[in-house]
Amino acid sequence: MRYLHTMIRVTDPDATIAFFELLGLRQVRRMDSEQGRFSLIFLAADEDSKGQGQRADAEVELTYNWPAEDGSPAEIYAGGRNFGHLAYRVDNIYETCQRLMDGGVTINRPPRDGHMAFVRTPDNISIELLQAGDRLAPAEPWASMPNTGQW
Amino acid sequence: MRYLHTMIRVTDPDATIAFFELLGLRQVRRMDSEQGRFSLIFLAADEDSKGQGQRADAEVELTYNWPAEDGSPAEIYAGGRNFGHLAYRVDNIYETCQRLMDGGVTINRPPRDGHMAFVRTPDNISIELLQAGDRLAPAEPWASMPNTGQW
Known part of the structure; x- marks a missing residue:
């Protein structure tokens, strides 16, 4: 299995x-x-x-x-709390978050600790990012960046 | 990554x-x-x-x-449609579904085709089961078992 x-x-x-x-x-x-x-x-x-x-x-x-052929409105996909998130290990969490932020993605939980961050997909699926190996040394702009919304 | x-x-x-x-x-x-x-x-x-x-x-x-220390009610985890399911490959989908059914789990989408089934966790997270390799030959009780609910 x-x-x-x-x-x-x-x-x-x-x-x-x-x-x-x-x-x-x-x-x-x-x-x-x-x-x-x-x-x-x-x-x-x-x-x-x-x-x-x-x-x-x-x-x-x-x-x-795909949209219905009769033109009826598409379903809205709301989230639910029974699902939490998808998690990925990344080689450098600061580089990943910088690339996402440059692309217009909100960093909901910035990697202040050099270890963990959360972002969301366009349909609000929560994604956890975890630094591979040891946590990175604290660094700006992350160390002082506040949380945004929930994740 | x-x-x-x-x-x-x-x-x-x-x-x-x-x-x-x-x-x-x-x-x-x-x-x-x-x-x-x-x-x-x-x-x-x-x-x-x-x-x-x-x-x-x-x-x-x-x-x-854990339940709140002040005795306030626990959060109810409703589902949302933006999350779909978790999928697992199984060696014998009939054996897996039989074991689940014997354990009291509803087979929401029985493996009528010898290939695919859906069940749900106690908190209604949808789980897809996919037969490893070629689909199995149709067999009862699965072949004639109707769907139950959604998944």
Whole structure:
């Protein structure tokens, strides 16, 4: 028995793919179903990836349900508290947070401790980032950056 | 960069641990914080496990917030549609579903196709089960079993 993936629903696949690419993941597989009017997009971190087109060791699956053909409004995907977050280990948490911030992502819980940060996807899925190995020495702008919202 | 875990919040840790053990995962790490009044329980599938006490390749983290000392009611963890499910590959989907059913778990989406099933944790986190390799030949009681609820 083995873990395969965590699936999240997305209202804007391009925005969510852009978020995960900024974070450092890459799209490894994608399936678009004209008949079912949905797209499944699988992304993975570099250390989990087995190459383009291959199932990675651990994937995040984005499910995008296409707009209804009759023009009826798309479902809004609210969050729920039973789900917590997805967690990734990163090589340098300051560099990852800087790249996300430069890309317009709010750092909800900045890595003040050089160890842990939280951000959210465009559909408010919480993502935890954990520094690989020992925590980094405290550094600005992170050390004095306040929390924003919840995560 | 590497995937670490998916965290879910639980209202009854023992019930959720029992659910995941029935599914085939094992607890690999646990941390109880008297000061913070919470418990973190990490479980992993056998193929992801690195042994007792070791961080597994892919973990599910259960967060249990202890009841408030002042007796105020515990938070109810409702679900949200932005989160979809956790997925695991299993060696024999019929055996896994039988074991879960014998343990009192509702098979929301039975493996009629010998390939895919869905169940839910006690806090309604959806779990997808996928048959390893080729789909199994259709077999009862699964082939004629209707869906129950949503997943």
